[in-house]
Every structure is written in C-alpha cells, then in structure tokens.
Amino acid sequence: MNTLTEKTVLDFVYAEARMLDEQRFDDWLQLFTDDGYYWMPLTHNQPDPRLHTSLLYEDKLLLQVRIERLHGKRTFSQQPHSRSHHLLQLPTVESMDAAKGEAVVRTAFHYVETRVDEQQLYAGWVTHTLVMQDGVLKIKLKKVELVNCDAAFGNIQLFM
Amino acid sequence: MSKYRNNPAAVRALVRETEVHKDAYIDQEVFDLEMEQVFTNSWVYVGHASQIPNKGDYYTTTVGDQPVVMVRHSDDSIKVLHNRCPHKGVKVAGEGCGNTGKFFRCPYHAWTFKTDGSLLSIPLKNGYTDTGFESCEASHGMAAVKNVQVYRDFVFCRLANEGISFEEFFGDSLTTIDNMVDRSPVGKLEVAGGVLRYINNCNWKMLVDNQTDTCHPMVAHESSAGTAVDVWKRAPEGTPKPMAVELFAPFASPYEFFEKMGIRVWPNGHGHTGVSDSIHADYSAIPDYWEAMVANYGEDRAKQILGECRHNTVYFPNMTMKGPIQAMRVFKPLGPGKTLVESWTFRLVGAPDILLERTLMYTRLINAPTSVVAHDDTEMYERAQEVLHSRGRDWVNLQRLYDGSEQPDVSTVTNGTNEWQMRNQMRAWVKFMGPAAKAE
Ligand code: FES
Ligand SMILES: [Fe+2]
Numbered sequence: 001m002n003t004l005t006e007k008t009v010l011d012f013v014y015a016e017a018r019m020l021d022e023q024r025f026d027d028w029l030q031l032f033t034d035d036g037y038y039w040m041p042l043t044h045n046q047p048d049p050r051l052h053t054s055l056l057y058e059d060k061l062l063l064q065v066r067i068e069r070l071h072g073k074r075t076f077s078q079q080p081h082s083r084s085h086h087l088l089q090l091p092t093v094e095s096m097d098a099a100k101g102e103a104v105v106r107t108a109f110h111y112v113e114t115r116v117d118e119q120q121l122y123a124g125w126v127t128h129t130l131v132m133q134d135g136v137l138k139i140k141l142k143k144v145e146l147v148n149c150d151a152a153f154g155n156i157q158l159f160m
Numbered sequence: 161m162s163k164y165r166n167n168p169a170a171v172r173a174l175v176r177e178t179e180v181h182k183d184a185y186i187d188q189e190v191f192d193l194e195m196e197q198v199f200t201n202s203w204v205y206v207g208h209a210s211q212i213p214n215k216g217d218y219y220t221t222t223v224g225d226q227p228v229v230m231v232r233h234s235d236d237s238i239k240v241l242h243n244r245c246p247h248k249g250v251k252v253a254g255e256g257c258g259n260t261g262k263f264f265r266c267p268y269h270a271w272t273f274k275t276d277g278s279l280l281s282i283p284l285k286n287g288y289t290d291t292g293f294e295s296c297e298a299s300h301g302m303a304a305v306k307n308v309q310v311y312r313d314f315v316f317c318r319l320a321n322e323g324i325s326f327e328e329f330f331g332d333s334l335t336t337i338d339n340m341v342d343r344s345p346v347g348k349l350e351v352a353g354g355v356l357r358y359i360n361n362c363n364w365k366m367l368v369d370n371q372t373d374t375c376h377p378m379v380a381h382e383s384s385a386g387t388a389v390d391v392w393k394r395a396p397e398g399t400p401k402p403m404a405v406e407l408f409a410p411f412a413s414p415y416e417f418f419e420k421m422g423i424r425v426w427p428n429g430h431g432h433t434g435v436s437d438s439i440h441a442d443y444s445a446i447p448d449y450w451e452a453m454v455a456n457y458g459e460d461r462a463k464q465i466l467g468e469c470r471h472n473t474v475y476f477p478n479m480t481m482k483g484p485i486q487a488m489r490v491f492k493p494l495g496p497g498k499t500l501v502e503s504w505t506f507r508l509v510g511a512p513d514i515l516l517e518r519t520l521m522y523t524r525l526i527n528a529p530t531s532v533v534a535h536d537d538t539e540m541y542e543r544a545q546e547v548l549h550s551r552g553r554d555w556v557n558l559q560r561l562y563d564g565s566e567q568p569d570v571s572t573v574t575n576g577t578n579e580w581q582m583r584n585q586m587r588a589w590v591k592f593m594g595p596a597a598k599a600e
Contacts, residue, residue: 053523053528057524065387155535
C-alpha cells in the first residue's frame with residue numbers, strides 16, 4: 001500500500017524509465033490506468049491530441065499492439081532489436097493532492113535509442129499525470145514533449 | 161568522363177520494359193539529372209491554396225531540389241517564386257509560412273520584391289545608376305515560375321518554361337482530386353492538423369513504387385496489422401470495434417482481396433490502386449455526414465461520391481493521395497539515398513470533426529516516424545538502399561503480370577497485383593528525363 005508523497009512519486013518516475021530501458025514492456029503497460037494514454041505532441045504547447053496530429057497518441061490497446069509486435073517473429077524492423085537509455089533530471093512535482101490521490105510530475109530527460117550502429121539522441125520533458133488506484137500508483141497520461149518535436153525524424157521504435 | 165550526363169543512350173538503358181537498373185536508385189549523377197529534368201519537365205505539387213488564404217500569405221517549400229515560395233499576390237492569384245535573392249543569393253522568405261504584407265524584404269541588404277517577384281526597391285538605389293544594372297538578371301528581381309496551375313485549390317507548377325500542358329499531363333487522373341474535394345459537403349478542403357515529417361534513407365522512387373505494391377502488406381505488415389487484429393480478438397465480447405483497429409485491419413487482407421480491387425493506370429506515370437474495392441472501403445458510417453452530403457448533392461450523387469474508394473493514387477513524379485481518408489503524401493528527394501516524406505491531412509469543410517480525427521489517426525498510425533506500419537516499410541526501403549550496389553544482381557524487377565502487348569501511356573484497368581503502374585512510372589521517368597534520355 002503506497003501513500004502519495006514526493007518520494008513515492010519520484011521513485012515511480014525513475015522506476016518507470018528503468019523498466020523501459022530493461023525492456024520489461026509488459027510490466028510497463030500495467031503501470032497505465034485502463035483509460036491511460038501515451039502522448040507525444042507534434043508542436044510546442046499543442047493543446048489538443050484529437051484535431052491536431054501528434055507523433056504518437058495511443059491508448060492501452062494500441063500500446064499493447066506495439067509491445068506484442070516488438071517480440072513478433074516477423075517484426076522485421078526489430079531484427080535486430082533496438083535498445084534505449086533514459087537519463088533523467090531530478091523530477092519536479094508540479095501539483096499533488098494526497099487526499100484525491102493525484103499528482104503531476106515533470107521531468108527533463110535525454111533519451112537515446114540505438115539499433116546496430118545507429119544511435120539517436122532525443123531531448124525533452126516528460127509530464128506524468130499519476131493517480132492512485134486501489135493503493136497503486138498508475139499513469140493516466142504520459143506526455144512526452146521533445147524540444148524538436150516538429151523536426152523530421154527517422155524511425156522512433158521504442159518508448160521515451 | 162561522366163557515365164550518364166550527356167549520354168542519353170545510357171540513361172535510356174536504365175529502364176527496360178520490365179526492369180530498372182540499380183543506378184537509377186543509387187547513382188548521384190542520375191539523381192542530379194532527375195532534378196534537372198524529371199522535376200523540371202513535369203507538373204509537380206507545390207502546396208494547397210488554403211495554406212495562403214490572404215494576400216501576402218506565403219509558404220516555403222521545394223520542387224525537386226529547387227527552393228521556392230508560394231505566395232498569394234495582391235490580385236489574389238497564387239505565384240510561385242524561386243526563393244533566392246538576386247543580389248547575393250540569400251533565401252528571401254524564411255522557413256515555413258507567414259505573411260509578408262505587400263512585398264518581400266531580403267534580410268541581408270533590404271532589397272524588396274513585389275509578391276510576383278519583381279524588384280521593388282533597393283536602398284541607395286543611385287549607386288546603380290550608369291552601371292548597366294538594367295541589363296543584369298538581378299534587375300528582374302526574384303525569378304517567378306511561369307507555369308503555375310491551381311486545380312481545385314491544389315497548386316502545381318512546371319519549372320520548365322516550355323513543355324507539356326497541365327491538362328495533357330494529368331488527364332483523367334484529376335478525378336482523384338475531384339473525388340477528395342467532392343467528399344466535402346460544400347466542395348472545399350482545408351489543410352488541417354499539422355504535417356508529419358519522416359526521413360527515409362532511401363531513394364524517392366522506392367516510396368512511389370510502394371504505393372501500388374499490393375503484394376507487400378500481408379507480408380511486411382503482418383507484424384503490425386496482424387498483431388492489431390490478434391489483440392482485438394482477445395477483447396471482451398461486446399466491446400465496440402475501436403477506430404484504430406478498423407484502420408489497421410485491412411492491411412492484413414489476403415492476396416485475393418488485393419487482386420480483385422484492381423489497379424488503374426493513366427498516361428504520364430499516374431495511376432491508382434483500389435478500383436472496385438480498397439482498404440478504405442469498409443469504414444463505419446459517420447453520424448450526420450451522410451445527411452450533410454445528401455443535403456448538398458442529392459442522394460444519387462452523394463452515393464456516387466462516397467462509393468469511390470480509391471486506395472493510393474500516384475501523381476507522377478512524387479505526390480500520392482488517399483481520397484477516402486483525405487490524406488496526401490509528398491516524397492521530397494534529398495539525395496539518391498535520402499527522402500523526406502511529408503504526410504498532409506485535410507479537413508472536409510462542412511463535415512463533422514470526427515472525419516478529421518479519423519484522418520489524423522490514420523496518418524499517425526500508418527505514416528508517422530513512430531508508426532509500426534511505417535517501421536516495416538522503411539526497413540524494406542532502407543535494406544534495399546543498403547545493398548542495391550551489390551554486384552550479385554544489377555536489376556530491380558517489375559515484371560508481375562506483364563504481357564508483351566502492354567503499351568505506354570494508356571488508360572486501363574487491370575488486376576490489383578499487376579506491377580503495370582510501377583512500369584508506367586518508370587516509362588514516364590524516361591519520358592520526362594527529356595533531352596537527358598532522348599533517342600538521337
Ligand atoms: S542578398 Fe538579398 S539584398 Fe543583398
Ligand atoms: Fe506498406
């Protein structure tokens with residue numbers, strides 16, 4: 001049973017990044033609420049994921065497809081697999097309501113994705129909207145804002 | 161000694177009836193000739209009128225390797241100018257779009273140009289009196305592209321001063337643009353939702369080729385579309401089918417589906433998949449949309465418009481359109497092995513917002529740098545680009561369903577897995593190479 005404190009929130013953010021770098025994707029998906037979303041806007045201060053397109057805006061079902069695909073025998077773009085590395089700055093709690101079990105936390109990051117000889121560096125800020133559900137902290141929204149969100153990119157295959 | 165420049169026979173020999181030589185995809189000199197000829201002699205897509213609704217609005221882009229700016233002139237016409245200052249060569253209009261007012265002002269020495277490119281003013285102008293300035297090209301200002309055509313708000317240009325007319329170049333292929341525009345209850349489109357930009361390390365022609373490659377989805381996209389269908393099958397009974405699954409699932413259709421849907425080819429390298437059926441044919445009805453269409457067109461005409469379900473239309477050389485989902489892609493060549501893919505999306509003016517939402521979801525799921533469908537396509541193009549120089553084989557094969565009686569530049573409908581449209585594109589490529597490939 002977790003209580004919502006600054007420490008639990010920060011530990012959560014670090015643990016989540018580590019899960020991704022260790023490629024424990026099935027566990028990672030369980031961190032999301034059933035109505036959770038992962039969002040990477042395409043423009044700065046983009047208010048709306050619905051009538052403006054995004055680099056990524058996916059619910060749990062689509063994230064599930066993504067994760068299952070990564071392991072597929074015929075997933076050619078993952079033969080060989082990509083790897084990732086997160087470097088996080090100390091997160092800041094933007095708001096917290098312990099009684100309601102809600103917190104918003106913002107973290108600056110550098111993210112590296114590699115595949116064979118290629119290494120790409122991305123930088124940005126991730127904002128987690130977290131909620132306490134039955135004593136467990138979950139992600140309602142993970143919003144990843146790249147500093148160069150409107151640049152032309154090659155393949156981005158894993159999760160930031 | 162160059163291999164292809166000033167050697168039209170060698171350029172011509174790159175394209176056989178059913179095969180294309182690897183140098184067409186990897187050779188720098190061939191690429192340079194494409195930029196000078198194919199992208200100059202053809203009508204190339206520039207932009208959409210809705211991007212520059214007001215006088216002085218501009219949008220910068222490229223036509224082949226040529227930097228241009230599309231601008232709304234003071235008489236409301238649309239001009240396309242070479243975006244290069246005649247003074248010392250600085251790019252005049254900055255990146256992207258904006259409003260320049262009545263004139264462009266170069267940021268280096270403040271020469272100004274009317275929005276038709278003509279020179280308006282130079283600071284300390286008397287420094288040019290008696291210098292013979294009038295006979296210099298600089299006195300004519302920014303070079304304007306002479307041949308610009310706006311078709312139902314889609315702006316095209318032909319950089320070459322002389323050449324094939326717009327009508328002859330596109331012919332019946334314009335029916336795809338018509339159908340996309342007609343899908344708006346008021347017959348109007350607006351660029352909307354932002355543009356996805358994706359770098360592919362491959363030749364631009366591979367992307368165009370892929371648009372009518374109907375034998376790859378069930379193979380290359382098994383991992384994405386197949387997985388989406390599997391995940392959906394496990395959803396609890398009674399769960400409504402999500403829009404995303406509806407968009408993904410048709411990619412997993414069997415060969416027979418693609419064979420039956422048909423391919424149509426037109427002269428000058430244009431063509432489309434999805435004649436009688438397509439991956440876009442089975443989307444759910446959108447509440448209120450049908451009613452709005454009937455109110456404007458009447459039931460018969462509305463049925464006819466929405467019954468047309470073309471999949472990918474290729475507008476030679478480098479633009480492709482999906483009418484039923486209101487999406488367009490432009491393949492901008494950056495080098496023999498590098499292409500910028502832009503995915504543009506449109507709002508059907510007068511239609512419910514959910515249509516735009518579906519359009520955006522489609523391009524995000526299928527064409528974004530994060531798209532699991534695009535990942536496998538790009539993997540294929542990049543693997544090809546990586547090894548095409550192999551001396552083990554020299555040719556790319558486009559032979560499927562070829563029969564010896566196939567004529568160039570015809571309009572016809574054929575089996576949906578025929579590689580005719582790919583051959584059609586390459587025949588047009590030779591044709592629009594012009595003098596660089598002309599028989600003596
Ligand atoms: S370079 Fe443009 S004014 Fe001098
Ligand atoms: Fe594909």
